[in-house]
Amino acid sequence: MRIYLVSTNPNKAREISSILPTGFTVEPLTVLGESGAVEENGDTYLQNAVKKLEGFLHLRLPLIADDSGLEVQFLDGKPGVHSARFLGDTSFEEKMRGILSRMCGVSNRTARFVCVAAFTDCEGDYLAVEGIVRGTISNEIRGEQGFGYDPIFIPEGANKTFAELGPEFKSKLSHRARAFRRLFSLLSLYSEHRS
């Protein structure tokens, strides 16, 4: 089953491709330019993921999309669903510095990454699943790999950030990997049922 990913982020396509089960291929939706990004103005990850799919139903192609965020307990779950727009139109470097400065000297560093991955066949069927990874916020920005908030997030059981641990670790244990792995597991079942 060839599925198209609604995202302008090449890192996402790479992460998802690394966990694909046999029988599936994922390609970025090439009609998406820089201007093709869907406004992420939903109240929840699921609403945003659904909006991304709904923007391209007219293509009549099997589509996947996701939305994700970092939820910091001390910041009442922020930046959360607004992760990409936290502190406005700034770089992730600045957003991460913003979080670290707000948490200077704070001992409760509990956080989690949440991802909702969604699929539609563009014929009226939808599947969506949530993936979560728990962890803590580091004291400083560390590591060069990954993207977004990866350099300040230390997953449970590790002592390095996602950006230090790199893609192999993330393809096993990240929120996105967990969400898409479950999504593809449901999709396998779903496509058997349809064929």
Place this chain on the structure above:
Amino acid sequence: MRIYLVSTNPNKAREISSILPTGFTVEPLTVLGESGAVEENGDTYLQNAVKKLEGFLHLRLPLIADDSGLEVQFLDGKPGVHSARFLGDTSFEEKMRGILSRMCGVSNRTARFVCVAAFTDCEGDYLAVEGIVRGTISNEIRGEQGFGYDPIFIPEGANKTFAELGPEFKSKLSHRARAFRRLFSLLSLYSEHRS
């Protein structure tokens, strides 16, 4: 599997119960009072159905919800996703009269009812499906059964309105029946996979 329906409309619960496959029971969510209705301010049926589910995730119960609308071709698909609020805070009698007066003498009476039915296990998994029934708008309000716009909708192949045809017909062929029948078919598969 016992599933709870997020709706304050007793007609919906009755319609859905009439098409339940064995192994499933559906109960209205009793915590919903008149004030429990979720604001249907999404841009699509799916967004509204998702919002209804998301309002009650804290209950940690298997939930279903739906959103539906009547789409009249001559009215550019209106009332559509705004079916319940078409012409503001008026009765369905008034809403139907509003549609009929706008279509007085119009020969293109093509219309369709659309329903999106959605499920969540409240643990992060979501399924949603769309059901459609095509038909035409009658010249006058006819029939006493059903609810909403049923008295002005004549399904394809029939010469009576949904409100004249009654619940047995609707449980076979309505947009809601089609959506929920497919949803329960996916759910059967899903629950086998989980158990």
